[in-house]
Amino acid sequence: MQIRFLLALSLLPAFSHADLLDDTETGAQCSVEPPVAIPAAAVTPDSEQLEIRIESDSSDATMNQRAQFDGNVSFSQGSRRIAADKASVDYVEQRLDASGQLVFQDSMFTVTADALTARMQDNSATLSGASYWLHGQQVHGEAKRLEITPDNNLQLSRTSFTTCPPDNVSWMLEADRIKIDSKEEWGEIWNAKLRIADVPVFYIPYMTVPVSDKRKTGFLFPEFSTSTTNGLEFATPWYWNLAPEYDLTLTPHYMSSRGLFLKSEFRYLAGDAQAGQLNLEYLGNDHKLDGSPDRYLYHWQHQGALDTHWRVLANFTQVSDNNYFNDLKSEVARATDNQLSRIGEVSYFEQDWDISTRVQDIKVLGEEELPYRVMPQLNFNYRANDFWQNLDFGFNAEASNFQHQQDEMATANRLHLQPSVTWPIHGPAGFLSSELTLLQTNYWQHNLDRPENQDLDETVSRTIPRAKIHGQINFERNTSLFDSQMRQTLEPQFQYLYVGYEDQSHIGLYDTAQLQDDYYGLFRARRFSGWDRIADANQMTLGLTTRLFDEHNLEQMKFSFGQIFYFTDSKVALSEDLRQERPSASVLAAELDTRIYKDWFFSGAIQYDTHNGDTRKSEFTLDFRPEANKLVQFSYRYVPDLLNSNTNDRVDISQTGLRTTWPLRDDLYFVGNWYYDLKEARSVEAYTGFQYESCCWAVRLSYHYHIKTNYSDEFNPSIDEREQFERGIFLNFVIKGLGGSGPLGVSDMLDEGLFNYRKPLYLRN
Structure with a gap:
């Protein structure tokens, strides 16, 4: 019976966890210690099977009727302990009474009380004049009466709690009654009053809080701001816990210069490995703009795994105007984001190969020229390492259908095949990789009757070979720098690249752009993204990297520099208008x-x-x-x-x-x-x-x-x-x-x- 009673008291820390303390960074620094010593936690097996020990200065017992304990009474079970000046056990009524400097402790919390009465038959208990502390944390409080009900729920009367130190209580929440449901793990609070600097500032007749890490419906903290464009702003997020697998956050956001901005975010889980969210935002009659237009956003994203092989991805965003993110504080993107991505993709993965299909549409804010849509694109990749005489074989195939919103633009179907053979040699002293690749691309272009498209060919077959040799040598030495022992590396590398030439001016530009130049870009095998332009090349790249490592093998310095030297000028550009004389080096x-x-x-x-x-x-x-x-x-x-x-x-x-x-x-x-x-x-x-x-x-x-x-x-x-x-x-x-x-x-x-x-x-x- 006493074991059941001790386990019932362990419900007390449930009130102290959950949202009472979320500070994981500073909790150790701000922990509030109870006024009595905390016993060391015992490392034991299942505590329910441990023997209960009762110690006292004196005792008097009548067999199967009553037992009385006086002076330094201690009930202990594993790491749990009850201490009192005196205690009695009535075996007939199945009741335990304890009083006088009563302390209940385990490894997680401490409770002090004036008196304790427990009915062991129905597993209930009552503590009067209770105070509680959570070990190593900030939460502590008081309750005039603390009850443990037969169904293991807690009821606290005339109670309070805070996370502030006892000598500097900046805020405290007082309530007439708190009920904690141990099964549902929710707490109900009646007549709550928030005091800041001992001044009552907020009254809540009824509220609920979680007493575990479960989510709970309710208001989140409001946000205040003021700006020259939006005026005075006030936002009050409302969180709605609809079900364990999905929830909703509604945020009314008032801006004095624009009006009421409504935002919503719906999150969901689809099985164990899929998740997504849906955002809807709406501002009716924006007073800041001419004509008071309606402004809106809708956004949906989803990703996850269907099983060990299948993956899915979806992302779609639409806004009412180009300046939506510049003017409004959206939950989807920042003011510096100027692209809206719309992607849907399904992929299948095996050990040596994978296949995927995707559709893609990108909206560039502020740009009059619209990019092409990919509707759809199919990718296949195959890898065979060491398939013959230390040679690696790879094969990539891509089939794309390019569509456009403007009727005058050319459209196309593109098939790109890319088999490659690589001979990799790797070792501690460096590496040498030789690669031969065939780039075969076929186009079927449409809508060529327009004057701006007459330079394009209806069908194109382009075959370009590519050869690449890339190597690096690793040197290192021990050296001394500023009276510190260092290890210095010297890593020269080179790359020879040859790409055949073919006239490509009769091919449209569907997904191709110039790539950025940087040190690592010097060792790329291509100058353009996409496959609409493959730049011819006959060039050598030379680069050098040196690093310094300290005696703990931590990198303290890294310096790299390099340059491409062209043996022949490249004849391929994004367009004839952009063709220019290229220097002999990059x-x-x-x-x-x-x-x-x-x-x-x-x-x-x-x-x-x-x-x-x-x-x-x-x-x-x-x-x-x-x-x-x-x-x-x-x-x-x-x-x-x-x-x-x-x-x-x-x-x-x-x-x-x-x-x-x-x-x-x-x-x-x-x-x-x-x-x-x-x-x-x-x-x-x-x-x-x-x-x-x-x-x-x-x-x-x-x-x-x-x-x-x-x-x-x-x-x-x-x-x-x-x-x-x-x-x-x-x-x-x-x-x-x-x-x-x-x-x-x-x-x-x-x-x-x-x-x-x-x-x-x-x-x-």
Whole structure:
């Protein structure tokens, strides 16, 4: 009987878990210790089978009737313990009474009470004048009366709880009654009153909270902000736990300058390995725009595995206008995202081969020219390693159907076959890989009666051979640098690439674009994405990488540079208008990641045109990172001759930036970002945020100033009619343990704004 009673008391920590404390980062620092010593947890087998030991200074028992224990009474079972000044057991009424400095403890929590009465026959108990603490955590509270019902539920009367230290109770929730259902794992609270600084600020006649990690329907913390474009903003998310496998979040978001913005997010699980979500957003009669148009978004994504072989993927997004993400705070994309992806894909995987089919449509916001749709595309890949005399064989086949929304555009069916044979040689000293590939592509092009399509051929068969030899040698030596023992590597590599030439001007451009140039791009076997253009090549790439490792074998520096040398000029361009004289060598691409000294790190990349003597692209960052939450980063980037999609002008980008996060005190953090356009001589973004975080609550106040990405659309045809810059003040507040999500965190503040923080290298501190 006593064993059942002790197990019933173990329901007490259920009230202390769940949403009462979500702070996993600072809980150890802010833990509230009970006023009595915590016994060491016993490492034992199943505690239900353990013997119960009763100790006391004196005892008096009548066989099968009554037992009385006095003086330092202790009931123990494994790691559980009840201590009291005196206790009695009535065997006739099956009742246990204990009083006088009563303490109940196990490895997870401590409860003190004035008195305890337990009816062992129906497994119920009552504690009066109870106080409870969760070991190693912040949650603690009091209850005038705590009852354990026969069905193992808990009822607390005239109770309170908080996550604040006892000597600094910033907030406390008081309630007339709390009922905790152990089976459903929900808590019901009646007449709840929230006190902040001992001042009642909020009254809730009835509310429910989870007492485990189960989700629960209810309001989430509201959000407040103000900005020059949206005015005063207030959002109150409502979470609806529909079923274990799906839920819904509804967010009314009021903007004084625009109106009521309604957002919804429906999430679901489809079996054990599939998941997805559906987002619907709607703003009726946007008062900020001419004509008060309706603005909306719908988004659906799904991915997962049907079984060990089949995979599915779907992603579809549609918005009402080009500036939707620039003006409204959507849950789907950021203001800097300008592409909407619509993809559906089904794949089947085996050990040596896989096959997939997909449809794809991409909408580029702010662009008048629409890209082609892939309706559909079928891919097949086969791999046979060491199929004969250490040779590897690979085969790729792709069949694509390209459609377009504009009737005057050409459409096409494309079949691309690519068999290849590779002879790989790998070893500690380096590698040498030789590859022969045949690129066979067939086109069937349609809608050629239009004048703009008359240069295209109805059918095309293109056969191009490709040969590639890629090798690298690894050298290393022990060296000493700044009185430290180092290991230095020297890794020269080369690649010879030959690609045959064929005139391709009679083929349309359906999914092909120029690839970016960087150090790793020097060793690509192609200049363009897609297969509409295959650039001929007769070239040699030379590259060199050197690394420094410390005595713990941690990389402290990596420097790479390389260049392509053309033996013959390439005759293939994206179009005849873009054909230009190519120099005898590519840009010289170099990258450096290094720890300069102790906590100082430098990262840089540059592409230098050795023919014209100018820089094509460069970016540099200098980091000072003495600790995990301390950062000062200086950055600079330069990109010349970049196309402005709004004006179709060529512009140079030259920007410098400063980003920092620093603790002003143990509980107060500062985060700041500032980016300046050297060409336009103006700030393009500034962010300042202060975050205060105590053991039981956190608040963040931030200011944001940034340039707006504006596109012309049907609502505002002229870009000049839209605000060029936006300013805003944001306030976030969390009460830990009362539905809050724990500490606000500093890392997400670094991601605020147009320019997200990127750790420039993977070198360890």
